[in-house]
Amino acid sequence: MQRELNPRLTSSEISVVWSSYMNNSFSICIMEYFLTNVDDSEIKSILEFALNISQNMLNMSKEILKKDNQPIPVGFTDEDVSPTSPRLYSDAFYLYYIKNMSKVGLSVYGVALATSAQADVRNFLSQGIQASIELYNKTATVLLSKGLFIRPPYVTTSDSVDFIDKKSYVGGFFNLNQRPLNVVEITHIAANIEANEVGAALLAGLAQVANSKKVRDYCNRGKEIAKKHVQLFSSMLNEDDIPAPIAWDLEVTDSTVTPFSDKLIMFHTTLLIASSISNYATASAASLRTDIASSYVRLTVENAQYAKDGIDLMIQNEWLEQPPQIPNHKGLAKE
Numbered sequence: 001m002q003r004e005l006n007p008r009l010t011s012s013e014i015s016v017v018w019s020s021y022m023n024n025s026f027s028i029c030i031m032e033y034f035l036t037n038v039d040d041s042e043i044k045s046i047l048e049f050a051l052n053i054s055q056n057m058l059n060m061s062k063e064i065l066k067k068d069n070q071p072i073p074v075g076f077t078d079e080d081v082s083p084t085s086p087r088l089y090s091d092a093f094y095l096y097y098i099k100n101m102s103k104v105g106l107s108v109y110g111v112a113l114a115t116s117a118q119a120d121v122r123n124f125l126s127q128g129i130q131a132s133i134e135l136y137n138k139t140a141t142v143l144l145s146k147g148l149f150i151r152p153p154y155v156t157t158s159d160s161v162d163f164i165d166k167k168s169y170v171g172g173f174f175n176l177n178q179r180p181l182n183v184v185e186i187t188h189i190a191a192n193i194e195a196n197e198v199g200a201a202l203l204a205g206l207a208q209v210a211n212s213k214k215v216r217d218y219c220n221r222g223k224e225i226a227k228k229h230v231q232l233f234s235s236m237l238n239e240d241d242i243p244a245p246i247a248w249d250l251e252v253t254d255s256t257v258t259p260f261s262d263k264l265i266m267f268h269t270t271l272l273i274a275s276s277i278s279n280y281a282t283a284s285a286a287s288l289r290t291d292i293a294s295s296y297v298r299l300t301v302e303n304a305q306y307a308k309d310g311i312d313l314m315i316q317n318e319w320l321e322q323p324p325q326i327p328n329h330k331g332l333a334k335e
């Protein structure tokens with residue numbers, strides 16, 4: 001079998017390795033701050049494990065980029081975090097935060113693996129998937145042991161197999177007698193409630209400590225959007241007498257001493273929004289009720305506008321690092 005000599009990275013491989021470098025340099029800052037403000041020894045071990053993963057993935061991505069003669073991103077450094085700043089979040093919040101971020105890692109690395117050809121990139125992504133799995137399982141175990149794991153709702157289901165034989169199953173925009181939710185729809189609704197609850201708590205804390213008023217206002221706006229989405233998703237469950245899962249002990253302290261640069265805070269919000277948009281797209285595709293699918297589309301539009309305003313703010317302050325860019329061949333041809 002003929003072997004390719006010194007293969008270059010493809011556009012998708014550059015994209016995922018570059019993005020991983022950015023995300024893990026950011027994650028290292030977050031974990032270092034959390035670790036200086038944690039009391040519970042089990043939760044501390046989870047944070048240390050998460051920090052170790054980010055450091056390893058950062059080093060691996062750096063080596064892959066260097067090998068392909070790609071510039072190393074600036075990312076985030078010690079200048080973007082003050083680990084000794086006072087506590088902003090509770091220990092329980094750290095667990096919920098890590099649980100959600102490990103789910104994002106599984107999704108991102110999994111999708112990227114299916115677009116990668118080069119062996120060292122596939123190995124890199126495979127290690128990212130395995131590390132995300134281990135991190136999720138460790139976090140879930142601690143959440144369960146402390147009685148903090150937010151389980152999706154328990155429901156009673158039919159005891160026989162059936163097939164959809166009526167168009168009314170998907171409902172319509174003006175259908176006043178919608179069928180009850182199915183378990184697939186409940187799964188996504190519950191997951192999006194939890195993600196938005198964690199996001200609202202995170203943004204509430206960031207809004208207290210951001211230096212710029214525009215950044216504080218932006219975080220407060222995101223907090224209100226997340227709270228509104230929680231209410232909408234909860235009402236979908238409540239209409240079928242299904243209790244909405246509620247996270248507790250997502251405490252935000254009264255500290256106003258900033259542990260993060262405004263640049264890092266805005267980057268953090270872009271990750272939240274991207275994850276939310278991805279979650280909503282998946283949920284919309286899986287929801288067979290028209291009213292639910294259309295709600296996800298509407299909420300996605302709201303998130304997309306929020307994201308655009310955030311990008312504009314980052315560009316104004318020169319906080320947005322540009323991804324690797326191809327040459328402008330049309331422009332070069334005119335010179």
